[in-house]
Structure formats: structure tokens, C-alpha cells
Amino acid sequence: MKAWRIILAIAGxxxxxxxxxxxxxxxxxxxxxxxxxxxxxxxxxxxxxxSPAVVTVSSALRRHVPDRGRRYLQIxxxxxxxxxxxxxxxxxxxxxxxAAKALLLRNYGANLSLLIGIIAVITLSLYAVRxxxxxxxxxxxxxxxxxxKE
Amino acid sequence: MLRQRPxxxxxxxxxxxxxxxxARIGTALGVAISILFVTGLLSHYxxxxxxxxxxxxxxxxxxRLTQGIHVATGIATIPLLLVKLWxxxxxxxxxxxxxxxxxxxxxxxxAILVSTALVQVITGFLNVLNWYPFPWYFVTVHRFLAYxxxxxxxxxxxxxxxxxxxGLKAKVTDADxxxxxxxxENPSSHxxxxxxxxxxxxxxxxxxxxxxxxxxxxxxxxxSVGQTVTPLEPLGxxxxxxxxxxxxxxxxxxxxxxxxxxxxxxxxxWTLQVQGPRPYELALADLEARxxxxxxxxINCVEGWSVGASWRGLSLLELVRQAGxxxxxxxxxxxxxxxxxxxxxxxxxxxxxxxxxxxxxNGQGLDLDHGYPLRLIAPNRAGVLNTKWLSRIEVLS
Numbered sequence: 311m312k313a314w315r316i317i318l319a320i321a322g323x324x325x326x327x328x329x330x331x332x333x334x335x336x337x338x339x340x341x342x343x344x345x346x347x348x349x350x351x352x353x354x355x356x357x358x359x360x361s362p363a364v365v366t367v368s369s370a371l372r373r374h375v376p377d378r379g380r381r382y383l384q385i386x387x388x389x390x391x392x393x394x395x396x397x398x399x400x401x402x403x404x405x406x407x408x409a410a411k412a413l414l415l416r417n418y419g420a421n422l423s424l425l426i427g428i429i430a431v432i433t434l435s436l437y438a439v440r441x442x443x444x445x446x447x448x449x450x451x452x453x454x455x456x457x458x459k460e
Numbered sequence: 461m462l463r464q465r466p467x468x469x470x471x472x473x474x475x476x477x478x479x480x481x482x483a484r485i486g487t488a489l490g491v492a493i494s495i496l497f498v499t500g501l502l503s504h505y506x507x508x509x510x511x512x513x514x515x516x517x518x519x520x521x522x523x524r525l526t527q528g529i530h531v532a533t534g535i536a537t538i539p540l541l542l543v544k545l546w547x548x549x550x551x552x553x554x555x556x557x558x559x560x561x562x563x564x565x566x567x568x569x570x571a572i573l574v575s576t577a578l579v580q581v582i583t584g585f586l587n588v589l590n591w592y593p594f595p596w597y598f599v600t601v602h603r604f605l606a607y608x609x610x611x612x613x614x615x616x617x618x619x620x621x622x623x624x625x626x627g628l629k630a631k632v633t634d635a636d637x638x639x640x641x642x643x644x645e646n647p648s649s650h651x652x653x654x655x656x657x658x659x660x661x662x663x664x665x666x667x668x669x670x671x672x673x674x675x676x677x678x679x680x681x682x683x684s685v686g687q688t689v690t691p692l693e694p695l696g697x698x699x700x701x702x703x704x705x706x707x708x709x710x711x712x713x714x715x716x717x718x719x720x721x722x723x724x725x726x727x728x729x730w731t732l733q734v735q736g737p738r739p740y741e742l743a744l745a746d747l748e749a750r751x752x753x754x755x756x757x758x759i760n761c762v763e764g765w766s767v768g769a770s771w772r773g774l775s776l777l778e779l780v781r782q783a784g785x786x787x788x789x790x791x792x793x794x795x796x797x798x799x800x801x802x803x804x805x806x807x808x809x810x811x812x813x814x815x816x817x818x819x820x821x822n823g824q825g826l827d828l829d830h831g832y833p834l835r836l837i838a839p840n841r842a843g844v845l846n847t848k849w850l851s852r853i854e855v856l857s
Contacts, residue, residue, distance in 0.1 A: 318618030326611025349575035380663035392539035392676030412711035421697035
């Protein structure tokens with residue numbers, strides 16, 4: 311494993327330096343500066359805004375939503391969030407292009423809502439099935455005892 | 461220097477994160493980035509081929525496939541990367557932040573890896589959407605930043621190889637809990653504490669997390685790939701292009717309006733200059749009689765969208781031969797559009813033999829936006845290199 315680690319490290323550093331060298335020699339200094347700002351901004355926004363927001367939502371869910379329902383809510387939120395990330399720039403840029411390009415013509419806001427709606431219906435149905443299954447069959451003496459057990 | 465982590469230092473208690481989870485997501489991401497790198501290099505070769513190895517003409521859908529995969533994979537990589545970064549977010553808060561020079565260098569290389577990966581996929585997606593909120597030329601930066609990204613990824617894999625080996629070997633359900641304390645330095649970590657019950661993951665399970673992320677990414681792919689896999693167009697809720705809405709059912713990337721060619725293209729005085737050992741010119745009236753060659757060829761854009769189409773036109777090789785060239789000639793194809801870098805292209809080898817100068821598309825005369833009165837179309841050729849609004853052909857050798 312050690313030999314592999316050294317090979318990977320040397321290959322990686324060489325390729326990376328080659329890329330940096332080409333960038334520095336072929337991109338004007340001003341543009342390189344803006345590129346560096348983009349990279350810093352990407353790190354800052356991801357690590358400083360997006361990730362803390364996800365952590366905050368997760369711990370809020372852990373505190374306020376019971377375990378059984380939470381997993382379905384988490385599934386829906388994970389799927390919905392990953393789709394939303396892709397949809398947002400298209401919602402924002404919709405209609406920005408000449409018609410002949412056939413680019414960004416769709417109603418991405420409505421389409422995103424539709425997808426999230428489908429995800430919500432599916433996860434809610436799965437949750438409903440789970441709740442129904444967890445409920446013990448009514449005993450001969452009535453259903454009250456089953457309800458209080460939960 | 462502080463020995464103890466301060467009270468306010470972030471602590472992570474979720475048992476969902478695990479080296480086993482990260483290793484699996486990371487493997488998927490590694491595969492995705494490898495695909496992006498290889499297909500990206502193939503695309504670069506479309507634009508700058510070596511003269512001794514011209515682009516093949518077969519399969520005719522070659523570039524359609526590789527660039528379609530490049531863009532579909534790139535779009536899927538955005539959510540995949542976010543999930544990967546979520547899984548290792550506690551590592552950002554290891555204490556102390558810098559333990560040694562080696563540790564500092566590793567953290568710097570990680571910052572480069574993460575920031576290039578984010579910028580690369582975001583600007584790539586913005587290019588697909590034709591939005592350029594940055595001053596640099598996209599192609600050059602995308603190309604060279606790819607080397608930085610893949611280089612820092614290889615280094616990262618080298619550094620993390622023991623963790624990757626552990627993570628892939630361990631079962632997802634009972635592997636370590638990844639927190640801000642590294643598992644291999646924490647004696648009470650699950651993986652170091654001998655046989656223990658698997659950590660409890662109330663709520664969603666680790667498998668459930670992987671499945672939900674996979675399903676989300678799958679939805680993104682299925683609802684966007686219709687811009688390349690044409691039968692899936694009706695499912696393309698999140699597809700940037702909609703080929704059915706283009707003129708003659710084929711989108712364009714540069715309109716006649718953008719190219720400012722309306723006057724020159726609609727002039728009755730239009731001619732095609734054919735230059736070579738025996739130069740001549742063709743007038744509008746000459747085109748119809750010679751436009752007898754038909755081909756079914758896709759138009760496939762660097763931005764990932766593509767659609768098959770029926771073309772009718774003149775054989776470029778016939779025109780070249782008439783001007784004194786041969787099938788081995790290198791040919792310049794020039795547009796009358798001015799002031800644009802892609803207003804010409806070079807064609808040679810197998811693509812020259814198969815190329816048409818098209819006058820008709822899908823059974824109708826070429827639309828102005830598609831390059832009326834005459835455009836180049838060749839198999840396995842990046843869309844923008846199929847030069848439109850032609851004014852001149854030059855046999856160079």
C-alpha cells in the first residue's frame with residue numbers, strides 16, 4: 311500500500327502543478343485573481359453557509375421529529391434538496407435565451423414543485439404503510455389497549 | 461498553543477456519518493470524475509487534434525455519446541459532490557486545526573481539491589446554461605483546472621488510502637462513526653473498541669441515506685438527460701435543452717441574429733468561393749442541382765445536447781476534388797460571419813470524406829438559424845465545428 315500511496319502522491323502533485331503552470335501562463339492575471347476569489351467563495355459558501363444550514367436542519371429534525379417519521383422526512387428532504395440544487399439556476403435563468411436555441415424554455419419552478427410533490431406523496435405513503443404495520447392487531451377486548459401501548 | 465478544544469468548538473454527534481459511508485460515496489465520485497476527465501480530454505481533442513491523427517468519422521455518434529456522458533455525469537456530480545462533502549464535514553473541525561507541517565499541507569491540498577471541484581462543476585453547469593458571470597474564457601480554465609482537480613484528487617486518494625481500504629472493507633451498518641475526532645486516533649471509536657453493537661442510527665439508516673442520495677441523483681439524471689437521449693425528452697423536467705422546440709426540430713447554439721448575418725445570408729449575390737489549385741465559385745442557383753447527397757447525422761454540442769437529423773447537400777469531397785484537392789487534403793471551411801473565433805473550421809481525413817455542405821435539414825430548406833444558404837455537417841464532429849453560413853472553402857494541402 312505504501313508504494314501505491316507514494317505513486318499516487320507523486321502523480322497527483324505533478325499533474326496538479328502542470329495544471330497550475332498552464333493556468334498561470336495562459337490566463338491573464340486579472341482573471342486568475344477572479345478565479346481565486348471564486349474558489350475561496352465556493353469554499354466559504356459551502357463550508358460556512360450551506361453545510362451549517364444542513365447540520366442545523368438535521369439537529370432540529372432529531373430534536374423535534376420522532377424517530378419513526380423522521381426517516382421518511384429525511385429521505386424526502388435529501389432527495390428534494392439534491393434536485394433543488396440543480397433546478398435553482400434554471401429557474402433563475404429561465405427565458406434568458408433566444409428562442410431558436412431551445413434552451414431554458416421549460417417552467418422549471420413548476421417542474422421542481424411537481425417532482426417534490428411526487429417525492430412527498432411516495433414518502434408519505436411509505437410512512438402510512440409503516441404506521442399501519444406497526445399498529446398491533448386489535449385484541450378481542452377492544453382497540454384501546456393497542457393505542458395506549460404505542 | 462491550546463491543548464484542549466475550547467467549549468464552543470463544534471461537536472458532531474450524528475451516527476450516520478462513517479468512513480464506510482464516505483468511502484462508498486467517494487468511490488462513486490472518483491468514478492464520475494474519471495469519466496469527466498476522459499470524456500473532457502476527448503472533447504478537447506475535437507477542437508485541437510494532432511495533424512497525424514485526424515478525428516475518425518465513425519461511429520457517427522461518437523462525440524454525441526462521449527459529450528452527452530460528460531455533461532450528464534457533470535450535472536450528476538453536483539449533488540454527488542455535495543453528499544460527499546456532507547459526509548466528511550466534521551473533518552473540517554479536527555482539533556488542533558493544524559498539527560504539523562504535513563497536516564497543514566494536507567489541509568491546503570484538500571482546500572484546493574474541494575474548491576476546484578466545486579468551481580469546476582458549477583461553471584461547467586453554467587456553461588451548459590449559457591450564463592457566464594465570470595470574466596475568463598470558460599474552455600481554457602475548465603481544461604486546465606481539470607488537471608488541478610484530478611491531480612489533487614490523486615494526491616487525496618494517496619493520502620487517504622488506508623481510510624479508503626478500511627471504509628470499503630467495513631460494513632456500512634457497523635463501521636466507525638465519523639466525527640471531528642479521527643477514528644484511528646480515538647481509542648473509544650467504534651472501529652478501535654473491538655466487537656461492539658453497531659452504532660444506533662435513529663431516523664434514516666446509513667443504507668437509507670445512500671439510497672436516498674442515489675435516488676435523488678438518479679432523478680436528476682433521468683429528468684435532464686432527455687436533451688441528449690432524445691426519446692426521454694418528454695421526461696426532461698429539468699433538461700436545459702428541448703430539441704423539439706428548435707427550428708426544424710434541431711436547436712442551435714448561435715442564432716443568425718447573434719451572428720449578424722441576416723443581410724449576407726439573404727443576399728441574391730451570395731457565392732461560395734472554392735480555392736485551391738483550380739479555384740472556382742458556386743452561385744445560389746448552382747447549389748440545388750448538386751445537393752443530391754443525403755445523410756442521417758446527429759448534431760452534438762459541446763454543451764451536451766444532441767439530436768439526430770436528416771441532411772441533404774453537396775459532397776464536400778467532390779468540391780475539393782474539383783478544385784484540385786484530394787481525400788488527403790486539409791480543408792478550411794470559412795463563414796461570412798465576422799468577429800467570432802469559431803467562424804471557420806478545419807476538416808481532413810475520414811471526416812472530410814463523409815462531410816456534406818448542407819442545404820436541407822429534415823426535409824426542408826435550411827433555416828437561417830441553421831446556416832442558410834450553406835453549412836458544413838460531418839459525422840462525429842463537435843457542433844460548433846460544423847461551420848454555418850459558408851462563404852469560402854480553401855484546399856490547404
